[in-house]
Amino acid sequence: MRRILIKTLLIFLLLNLLLAAGNPLPALGRLSLYNHLFPGRPRFPFGENPQQAYNFSLYSLEAMFASHELSGLDKAADEYRLLLLGDSSVWGTLLRPEETLAGQINALRLKTCDGRQVRAYNLGYPTLSVTKDLLILDEARRYQPDAVWWLVTLEALPVEKQLASPLAANNPSRLEALAQATGVVDGADPAIIRPDFLGRTLIGLRRPLADLLRLQLYGAMWSATGIDQFYPAEYPAAALDLEADESFHGRLPPSLDENSLALDVLDAGAAMLEGVPLTVINEPILISSGQNSNLRYNFFYPRWAYDQYRQLLSARAGSGQWTLVDRWDLLPPAEFTNSAIHLTPAGSALLAHSLAGLLTCNK
Amino acid sequence: MQLSDLLIAFGLGLLWLALTARLQRTAFFPTRFTSLRTWVLFILSGLAVYWLQPAMPIRSLDFWLPTATLSLAALGWALTAAPQERSLRKVLPAGLALLGLILLVGLTRHLGPAGWLTASRPPQTLPVVLALLALAGGGLILLRWPRKALLWAGIFLLIGLLIVLKLPALTALAASGLRALAGQAVGSAAATDLRWLGFSYIAFRLIHTLRDRQSGRAPAASLPEYMAYVVFFPALTAGPIDRLDRFLKDLRTAPHAPAADLQAALPRLALGLLKKFVLADLLALIALSPANAGLIRTPGWMWLALTAFSLQIYLDFSGYTDLAIGIGRLFGIHLPENFNQPYLKPNLTQFWNNWHMTLTQWFRAYFFNPFTRSLRQAKRSLPAWGMILITQLATFILIGLWHGISWNFLIWGLWHGLGLFVQNRWTEWIRPRLGTAQKHRPIRWSLTGISTLFTFAYVSLGWVWFALPVEKAILVFGKLF
Numbered sequence: 001m002r003r004i005l006i007k008t009l010l011i012f013l014l015l016n017l018l019l020a021a022g023n024p025l026p027a028l029g030r031l032s033l034y035n036h037l038f039p040g041r042p043r044f045p046f047g048e049n050p051q052q053a054y055n056f057s058l059y060s061l062e063a064m065f066a067s068h069e070l071s072g073l074d075k076a077a078d079e080y081r082l083l084l085l086g087d088s089s090v091w092g093t094l095l096r097p098e099e100t101l102a103g104q105i106n107a108l109r110l111k112t113c114d115g116r117q118v119r120a121y122n123l124g125y126p127t128l129s130v131t132k133d134l135l136i137l138d139e140a141r142r143y144q145p146d147a148v149w150w151l152v153t154l155e156a157l158p159v160e161k162q163l164a165s166p167l168a169a170n171n172p173s174r175l176e177a178l179a180q181a182t183g184v185v186d187g188a189d190p191a192i193i194r195p196d197f198l199g200r201t202l203i204g205l206r207r208p209l210a211d212l213l214r215l216q217l218y219g220a221m222w223s224a225t226g227i228d229q230f231y232p233a234e235y236p237a238a239a240l241d242l243e244a245d246e247s248f249h250g251r252l253p254p255s256l257d258e259n260s261l262a263l264d265v266l267d268a269g270a271a272m273l274e275g276v277p278l279t280v281i282n283e284p285i286l287i288s289s290g291q292n293s294n295l296r297y298n299f300f301y302p303r304w305a306y307d308q309y310r311q312l313l314s315a316r317a318g319s320g321q322w323t324l325v326d327r328w329d330l331l332p333p334a335e336f337t338n339s340a341i342h343l344t345p346a347g348s349a350l351l352a353h354s355l356a357g358l359l360t361c362n363k
Numbered sequence: 364m365q366l367s368d369l370l371i372a373f374g375l376g377l378l379w380l381a382l383t384a385r386l387q388r389t390a391f392f393p394t395r396f397t398s399l400r401t402w403v404l405f406i407l408s409g410l411a412v413y414w415l416q417p418a419m420p421i422r423s424l425d426f427w428l429p430t431a432t433l434s435l436a437a438l439g440w441a442l443t444a445a446p447q448e449r450s451l452r453k454v455l456p457a458g459l460a461l462l463g464l465i466l467l468v469g470l471t472r473h474l475g476p477a478g479w480l481t482a483s484r485p486p487q488t489l490p491v492v493l494a495l496l497a498l499a500g501g502g503l504i505l506l507r508w509p510r511k512a513l514l515w516a517g518i519f520l521l522i523g524l525l526i527v528l529k530l531p532a533l534t535a536l537a538a539s540g541l542r543a544l545a546g547q548a549v550g551s552a553a554a555t556d557l558r559w560l561g562f563s564y565i566a567f568r569l570i571h572t573l574r575d576r577q578s579g580r581a582p583a584a585s586l587p588e589y590m591a592y593v594v595f596f597p598a599l600t601a602g603p604i605d606r607l608d609r610f611l612k613d614l615r616t617a618p619h620a621p622a623a624d625l626q627a628a629l630p631r632l633a634l635g636l637l638k639k640f641v642l643a644d645l646l647a648l649i650a651l652s653p654a655n656a657g658l659i660r661t662p663g664w665m666w667l668a669l670t671a672f673s674l675q676i677y678l679d680f681s682g683y684t685d686l687a688i689g690i691g692r693l694f695g696i697h698l699p700e701n702f703n704q705p706y707l708k709p710n711l712t713q714f715w716n717n718w719h720m721t722l723t724q725w726f727r728a729y730f731f732n733p734f735t736r737s738l739r740q741a742k743r744s745l746p747a748w749g750m751i752l753i754t755q756l757a758t759f760i761l762i763g764l765w766h767g768i769s770w771n772f773l774i775w776g777l778w779h780g781l782g783l784f785v786q787n788r789w790t791e792w793i794r795p796r797l798g799t800a801q802k803h804r805p806i807r808w809s810l811t812g813i814s815t816l817f818t819f820a821y822v823s824l825g826w827v828w829f830a831l832p833v834e835k836a837i838l839v840f841g842k843l844f
Contacts, residue, residue: 052654213645220649220671224664 016201023173025205028212029062035072038219041228042069042097043122045215052230054221058211059170061139067215070121075144080116082359083123083140085133086151089283089341090124092348094231097122099345101151104352105359113361116146127165128156130265131185135167135174137269145276149355150269150322151283153341154309155300157261158249163191182268235338239299240290248305256308263316270321278322279358282313284331284351286340298340330354364600366640368415369686372597373632375407376693383621383695393617401614404595404694405457405587409433409464410480411596416560418482421538422545425482428559430465430491434498435521436593437461437586439569441505442517443576445583449506457586458502462495514573521566521573528559530768561599563765567725568593572607574729582608595698597690601683603701603721610696618695631689638682646675651827656835665842672830673823677706680719706822709814711779711786714822722762731758751787756780766829771836775828782821 034040044064047055058064065071075081084090084102092100098107102122110118121143123136130152137148155161162185163169172194179187198204222228246253251260270278285306286298296302310326317324335347343351364372379400386392391399412429419425437458448454469491471479478484485491505513527533531554538556539549572589575581584592584607592610618624650672651665659665681702691698705718715723735754738745745753756777763776801807824843827836 050648214648217645217648220664220667221655224649224668225655225658225660227658 012202016203019202019205020197020200023200025060025208026062028209029060030066032063032066033216033219034067035069038223040069040072041067041222042103043091043100043228044068044125045218046091046126047229049230050214050218053228054218054225055228056211056214056218057166058208058215059167060208060212061135061167061171061174063212063215065139067219068121068123070123070140070143076117078116080112080118080359081144081146082118082120083143083145083148084120084151085137085140085148086124086283087128087153087156087341088124088126088339089153089343090122090151091126092122092124093126093229093339093342094235094337095343095345095348097228099348100124101348101352104349105356108352108356110356110359112359118359124151125167127167128153129162129165129168130156130262131162132165132168134178134182134184134265134269134272135171137272138174138178141272145273147277147279147359148269148273149279149281150266151281152266153283153285153300154261154306155341157263157309159260159262160249162262162265163189169193182272184262184264184268238286238336238338238340238342240288240293240333242288242290242292242296242299244292244295246295246302246304248302251305253302253304256305256312258312261309261312263312266316266322267320280313280317280322280324281355282310282324282326282328283341284327284329284343284347286333286336287329288333300340325355325358327351327354364415364683364686369636369690372690373693376628376690379403379694380621380625383618387621396617397615400695401585401587401591402460404591404614406460406464408591408594408596408599409461410468411599412560412594413468413480415596415599416482417558419558420556421541422547423483423486424541424545424557425478426469426485429481430494432559432562432565432594433461433465433590435569436565436590437498437502438505439517439572439593440584440586440589441502442509442513443572443581444506444586444589445581448583448585454506454586457590458499461586461590462499465495466491511577514577517573518570521570525563525566525765526768528557528562529764561601564598564602564604565593567604567722568607570729571604571725575607582611584611588614595691595696597687598698601680601687603684603687603699604725605699605721609699613696616695624692624695628689628692631685631692635682635685635689638678638685640682643675643679643682646671646678650675651830651839653831653835656831656839659842662843665839669823669827669839669843672826673706673819676826677702706819707815708818709811710790710818711782711821714818715779715783722765726758726762730761734758748788752784755783755787759783770833771828771831774833774836775825778825778828782825
């Protein structure tokens, strides 16, 4: 008995040292039953209510991509591969996969001028940070995109918010690589979560390892039910009556400092794509006509800040390697659900129609 | 039991083993040691009743229900105690210890606004003292004037409480009454307000001792021994349902080698942890449930979810039993086995001889056998098949209703009662027809394999009734076939 205990302890210690020395999570994350035993997910795993959504949030980009339908499909010769980046409005909060922007574009069965079939992939992820989008784009490059649409909004751009996305903050090695390659990320930012020695052992890794396993198990229920999000019967609608507050993340009128926005991340994304066309789309926002709407457009944005952001974005597009499409005022308030950026299925369809011309000959 | 509770129990077990090893070399061992262990288990289990009771929306109920558990156990002892155990000199130390323990837990209300041992702050001291006086008075009356009729009263009281707790309408009614007593809004009373930790098991242990006293088979047990048996903390929440005579045998035997107990306990605990907290919890993600029953789209996935449920319920329950047995072993108590590879049995009879064994043994001893005897002795005797049908159906309907008085548990009981009857008739019919064929090993193995698969499928389909309300269960059957 004593010898068994000692041997067990030694093996356990050795295993922990090996785990701490090498980082097995990326390799393990790529092992997936999705696209093999289960169909790939049409959008990334994300959810705060796993038991009802059969979906949950994890930090392994490798596992997220491995579970996505994108990684299970060989690109056909006549496929025009369009990747959509962005926040929860692209991912599709309260929308079924076919109702999201990617789903709506695919439903239009668009053909490019050279006859290729447009196939859009939803790579949105529900946190507001363009750095988080850049991380996803960095990984998505492997999947041979023909074009990338990056849907942005001002709330995703304040520099201090970039690492508030847990997905970004919990991928330190990827952020450090991005920092070296692009210079737009501060690799030494204290907000980056770096596991210590214990955090790299089996004890520290128990949560990420369990997440990888849970992701596979939820694959069974996702396949069985087709559900990847909890759809409440009722939800609070986006606010129309607003506070008489003109501040935006501590910034006050009259001018919005360009340096306080991470617009350089968009440039870095375009450079990273090495010639693949990048279109930055300023996504629709709710324009309220309620109380204090003379000061604010919606819960997120005071008018002065948002107007200046649009000007800055436009100016940056002129000097950058990406093109800008501004659809900020495309939709009436009725097409927003529980937030100033979350769309109804009809709103999402309208957006898809308004953007379809970017892909076809009928501009 | 949460993982943290298990860790505490494991730590206490290790401490106890260390103490045992030390005392083994002293004159204290073995006579006074067994007495010390009885007292330790009595006090620890008494405290665990409060510690493990979950919080409830009715004020102070997480104090009163454990107090009721200990009171019922004490009164059960007063009803069943052998004459030589009834002298005041023998009762007084344990009786005072029990009252002191309850009072002490009650007094923790003065340590702060949160509960220390209980889920919330205990009630004011005066009602606690009055309840203790009532308990002491009731106990003394039962000790001084024991009446056989009171044994029946005790049994009916326990069955009545079980019915109230298992029938949602009555539970909600009781919750309304308790809310009114606590000065809370009656309108929001619900059946879920009343979750009496381990009562189903405690009631069965108590009924076992009351029935055995009636039949003169009950062993003599002191108050601490009896209390330790009824509320033995490793088996408090989900069994197994031990027998008093067997438990006492362990309790009165000093351990020969604490190291051997540790050696036996550790693999059992490891297995239990793996089964319950890893495998069962993972399977729960994909197992059939009321939430996903209506959402699963194809028969294949439905069968998968159902199989996952079958495995999950087994791994969860048998894992819990492994943990209970492992913790019990640290204290030198060999709790009975509850599962013996039930899904690998080739027929329903063997399945039930190996699934939740202590419950089925209890029902066999206190319902099935007496009921069968009474039918046999009836003036107009039934044919054998009729007797089998009635006894099997009645037993399994009761087992079903023990889990909850609702249509789905009733149908689950019927499902198994009928299944056992059909299996009995089928075996009677097929055995002579198989003749010498079953002597050939390949044929025997094939038959066993097919029977095992068929039994597993039948039991799994039965779980649909167990896991879901009737309307959803019907929906699932529609999707499965």
